[in-house]
Amino acid sequence: MIPAAFEYHRPQDMAGVLAVLEEHGDDARVMAGGHSLIPMMKLRMADVPHLIDLQDVGGLSDIEIGDDSIRIGAMVTQAAIIDHDGLASAAPILREAALQIADPQVRYMGTVGGNVANGDPGNDMPGLMQCLDAVFTVVGPDGERDIPARDFYEAAYMTAREDDEVLTRVTIPLPKGGYAYEKQKRKIGDYATAAAAVQIVKEGGTCASAAIAMTNLSDTPVFSETAGAALVGTSVDDAALKAAVAAMLDDIDPTEDNRGPIAFKKHVAGVILRRAIERAWSRA
Amino acid sequence: MKDEVTREDRVANLKGMGCSRKRVEDARFTQGKGNYVDDIKLDGMLFGDFVRSPYAHARIKSIDTSAALEVPGVLAVLTADDLRPLGLHWMPTLAGDKQMVLADGKVLFQGQEVAFVVAEDRYAAADGIELVEVDYEELPVIVDPFESLKSDVVLREDLVAEDGSIPAGAHGPRKHHNHIFTWEAGDKDTTDEVIANAEVVAEESMYYHRTHPCPLETCGCVASMDKVNGKLTLWGTFQAPHAIRTVVSLISGIEEHNIRVISPDIGGGFGNKVGAYPGYVCSVVASIVTGKPVKWIEDRMDNLMTTAFARDYWMKGQISATKEGKITGLKCHVTADHGGFDACADPTKFPAGFMNICTGSYDIPTAHLEVDGVYTNKAPGGVSYRCSFRVTEAVYFIERMIEVLAIKLNMDAAELRRINFIRKEQFPYTAALGWEYDSGDYHTAWDKALKAVDYDGLRAEQAQRVEDFKAGKTRKLMGIGLSFFTEIVGAGPVKNCDILGLGMFDSCEIRIHPTGSAIARLGTISQGQGHATTFAQILASEIGLPADSITIEEGDTDTAPYGLGTYGSRSTPVAGAATAMAGRKIRAKAQMIAAYLLEVHDNDVEFDVDRFVVKGAPEKFKTMKEIAFAAYNQAIPGIEPGLEAVSYYDPPNMTYPFGAYVCVMDIDVDTGVPEIRRFYALDDCGTRINPMIIEGQVHGGLTEALAVALGQEIAYDDMGNVKTGTLMDFFLPTAWEVPNYETDFTVTPSPHHPIGAKGVGESPHVGGVPCFSNAVQDAFRPFGNTHTNMPHDHWRIWRTANELGLHD
Incomplete structure (x- = not known):
């Protein structure tokens, strides 16, 4: 070591x-x-x-909450996310998810930028950022460019960021409606067996929009557009939940590892997503 | 205002047995002032580390060290060829086998030590390791012991004669080239007959998976050969420093008086630090070769993959009973996977440890046990992970067989235990497999436990839960885990317990200083047990000096009396007894001194807390402090000056702690996630020396039991690759995963132990594993589950639910 x-x-x-x-x-x-x-x-x-250690580079540790969006510097730690009261009211799913990442010692060091840029399918923030439709800003020799989180991940550890670019911030449209980050893991410090990020908007008794992303169930995070679509226009009843789960299961591609075989992971993914939707809906 | 010191004050002042004296060790441990092996830094110290095999079974065609030797700071690379002239390329194991120190022509498990790179610091050593080029030729890998016994592949060519015959091993004839031993206990014919004619027979096969003791501190050592005076000093994470000294002397040829072994603070052992490892031998050789101190420290992966696994027992059982549930016979066969070398840490005559305690707490008239040891391409070890030798396996086996029998009889498992317990009046009780249980009162403990948890209420709640589940009102099942265990600890009587020929006695030497304080040294070594606290309490009660005035020292073979170390819950049963006996020698001499000072006959004074008083005249007394001073400043006719004593204690029998545990668990059948709602642990460890330390031991042992039952394993793939080589995959519970534990006790003193103590550190692990497991299994019992193997991690629990059709 x-x-x-x-x-x-x-x-x-x-x-x-x-x-x-x-x-x-x-x-x-x-x-x-x-x-x-x-x-x-x-x-x-x-x-x-x-x-190259980024810690002396200024301007990467700010959290700014604007009228339409939230900007989080790449060097903001998970602990800072958890401690930020403004963020807790503007985008409470961030704290709910961050509290399920690793343990306090890791969260004092681990950053949002590192978590999303590394491309590790086990990381929680990539799926979360896809759910929230975040945009990653990278800077390189030719200046800045923005890459939507939903387009960022190509394969395990392979992303749309070029080798000579640095991810500097994450910009999230102010989330609306109910939220949930549901994660099953074997123990503290573990990656997800399955995790689901859900953000859902209710109008009248009906789902107006829903965004769903899954973590550690493929070699990239999985934004399941069809799963979200399955909820829109419904009252998020049992049939809608089943449709969303079925749609999600079509999008994931888990592999067997020490957390369990594929059949188990798919089953748990369905259970976790259902619970996440139900909790998000109850908060919408 | 209080102007008189009462007797109660004097008792309290001693902080003797029975009080929750705060741990004297904690001040340094909680302030980062402990002194562990890796804290030792000597002038010119070098660092050694291993090139390890990536393959589980391979021939080594060549090793090229030239590039490694070019790395700045790398001084030497040792291979088996370098050790061969010294006869140190192999070393004896505790189990009568031998083990390669460095790969001699082949490797037998992934992570096996192939070469030892010695460098000026660990960074250079790591760079050197990368550049040692080993040419391997892969061989067929065997990870299944049943397959191994059928395979043509010879794992250990060194154990096959030139004519192809299979010579006997250390424990008798061998049936196959990959077979190590067969070990039997009990009466096979009678047991077969009883089972054949029984009214009811239950059978089950179970696999107790391979796991690993995972002390926070890994194994390591510092060897320092002083070539001027010919003395070798060896600091290390040794659970048995004296035994290590003798072993080092025997295999190195260095005379034992020229070897000093020191175990400094040890960050947990749990059996992992009992055996001798290649790192020790290589460090010693490297120090001799270079003339400089050499340090070797495992990293976490090295530790998990290569040093001392535990368990890996495939157990097949039959249990017979009358229709009413009275057990009539028990049969157990074990296929024991020992890995590439048989390095089990057991007393010499017990190649399967005390597995023959597997009749448990029950009055079973006839029984038979047979254990077959088998070589595979896995790491060697087979240590007692927080238990006496193989007792965890034995208790798991019987506590599962009881549950399986209860299912067969359609009986309540608590009641089945009750009607089969050895009764109080049967002690001392000789079990069918040979052990003589010294004492016990199982019914009292069981009744207390069941009452404490409202057992009947729990069963009613469980029945309702099953109804609710079937009605679709809940997706959580409720399991009630029971276990009643009897440990066998305190190895042990020299007549049948030895390690490498060394009798398993232990020792204590006491020196009382003139001013009435003392130092006591023991042959044991604390790894977190709190010996400096508890042994001082024993002495305080025995010799009447405050525990706070008594220093306890262990672990330096130049100063401590010879002992066999700390494992198998033997410290209190053996060294604790030696401590009490040495204290009594002190007291006997003190009595004579007191009588002289008080000008009465020896028999006219009696001991009272902290003094000797003239019988019938309590105002005439001499305190132990006064007596201590007199021992050094008065010429007393017929009595030597000074006040010292030493005791070597050979226990007449083992001790048999027992306990009753209940676990209540809710299981999410959809995710496989178990939630421990309640855990109640009643322990009877005989006389209780320090209730606070007992409670801490119980918490720790239960937590390691939870780990093993719910996920902790060393898993291999078909190629012999370790799948759980880091703490990401190897389950080490944190406070988050651990429930609140309720502890309770009864007290049944050991009749043969000087203070009646039995040992407690391992009981919660031994009793806890089946309790957690039984809770999982019990939750599925209403749906047809009989047995499912540990570890009960999420996916395996989910699989059980799935196979029982609970996901439809």
Whole structure:
């Protein structure tokens, strides 16, 4: 559990970060909280000759709640998400989800940016951000560009971010309606056996809109547009729930691991989604 | 105003047996002031670490160390070829087998030690490891012991004669080249006959999965060979420092007086730190070769994958009874997966430990046990994970068989236990498989437990829950887990217990200082048990000096008397007895001194709390503090100066702690998630030395029981790859997963132990595993479940529900 030797860079601004990335290309990686990258380096599964620590780069740790949207800097920690009262009222699903990530020690170090940028299918924030229709801003040699969370994930650890780009912030349209982040895990600190993020809007007794994303049930987070659509226009009754679950099951592609076989994961995914929808609906 | 010190004050001042004295160890542990092996830093100290095999079974064609030796800071790379001239490429195991120190031509399990890289620091060692090139030729892998016994693949060529015959092993004839031993207890013919003619017979096969003790501190050592004076000092995470000293002497040829073994603070052991590991041997050799101290410390993956697993028993049982439920016979066969080498840590004559305690707490007139040990391509070990030797397996087996029999009889499992318990008046009780249980009062404990949890009320609630479930009103089932266990601890009598020929006595040496304080040294070593607290309490009560004035020291073989160490709940039963006996020697001499000082005959004074008083004249007395001073400053005719004593205690019998546990669990059949609503644990460990420490032990043991029952396993795939090599997949519960525990007790002192104590550290693990498991199984009993194997993690619980048709 000792990494290979590496060069440690600690630039003071983003220009410095980009300069190191440009100089070393594939040999350089940026590190936010380090809770995914450092274990991989210690296991010598990630070879990172040049490690760029982002912690001295200013302007990446702000949480701004605007009239239409929320902006979260890439270096905002899970603990900061949990502690932010404004966020708790503007987008309570963020706190509900963050409280289910790892344990307090990890949450003091683990960041939103690292969690979404790493592309680990086990991470909770990517699915959550897809549910919330967040946009990720990355900066590279050609300046900034925005990538919708729903288009960001290509495969495990493969994303739309180029190697010479750095994810700097997440922008979330102010969520509306009821919410739930439901996660089954084996123990504290574990990735999800199955997790569901649901944001749902009720008008009259009817579902006006619903967004559903699932975590750790494919090699990427799964935004299930059809599952959400199955609820719209319904009273979220049993038939609608069944339709949403069925639609979701068509979109996921879990693999067998120590958490269990595929049949189990699919079953639990259905149960978890149903519970998440019911809780979100009860809050809508 | 209180102007007189009462007798009660004097008793309280001692902080002797029976009080919840605060742990004296905690001040340093809670302030980060502990001194663990990895805290030891010596001038010029080097660091060694292993190249480990990625394959579970492979021939080693060549090892090229040249690139590794080019790494700055790497000083040496040891392979089996380097150790061979010293005869140290293999080492003896505790089980009468031998084990490769470094791979000698082949590897037998994933993670096996192949080469030892010695470097100036651990970073250089890690870089060196990457560059050692090993050319492996993969061989067929066997991870299933049943398949192993049928396979043509020879795992241990060294154990097959040149003519192809299979020589006998350390425990008798071997049936197959991958077979290690057959061990039997009881009367096979009578048992077969009883079962064949029984009114009712229940049968079950169960797998007690492979798991691992997971101490927070991994194994490690620092070896320092002083070539000037020829002395070797070895610091390490040793649960038995004296035994390690003797083993090191025997295998290295260094005379024992030139070896000093020190166990500093140890961060948990649970059996993981009993055996001898290649890291110890390689560190010693590396220190001899380089003339510098060499440190070796496992990382978490090394620890989980290679050092000392536990369990891995495939158990097949038959239990017979009358229609009324009186048990008439028990039969057990075990196929024991020992991995690539037989490195089980058991007393020499017991290759399956005390598995023959598997008749449990019940009066079973006839029984038979047979255990077959088998080699596979898994890591060696087979240690007693927070239990006496294989007792967890034995108790799990019988507590499951009782439940299975209850199902067969359509009887309540609590009642079935009650009518079969060994009765109080039957003690001392000789069980069908040979052990003599020293004492017990099972019915009293059982009744107290069932009353405490309102057992009848729980069963009524459960019945209602089943109705509600069937009516679609709930998706949660309720399980009531019962277990009643009898441990067998305190190994043990030298007449039948030894390790590598060393009798399993233990020892205590006491020195009383002139000013009335003392130091006592023992042959045991605390790994978190709180010996410095509790042994001082025993002494305080025995010699009348305050526990706060008594230092307890363990773990340095140059100063402590010889002992066999701490595991198998043996410290209090054996070393605790030695402590009391040494204290009594002190008291006997103190009595003579007191009589001299008081100018009366020896028999005219008697001990009272902290002093000797003249019989019938309590105003005439000498305190132990006064007596201690007199021992050093007065010339007393016929009495040597000083006040010291040593006792080596050979216990006449084991001790037999017991307990009654009840677990109430709600199970979500759709997700497989169990929720422990209640856990009640009644323990009878005989005389209670420190109730607070007992409670802490019970909490810890139950938590490790929960871990094992609900998910903790070392799992292998078909290629022999370890699937659970990190704490992401290896379940180590935190406060979050652990329920509130209710503890309770009865007191049935051991009749043969000087203070009546029996040991408690392992009871909650032994009794807890079947209790948690039985709760899961009981929840599904109304739907036709008889038995399902641990670990009961989410998906396996879900699978049980699924197979019972509960998801339709």
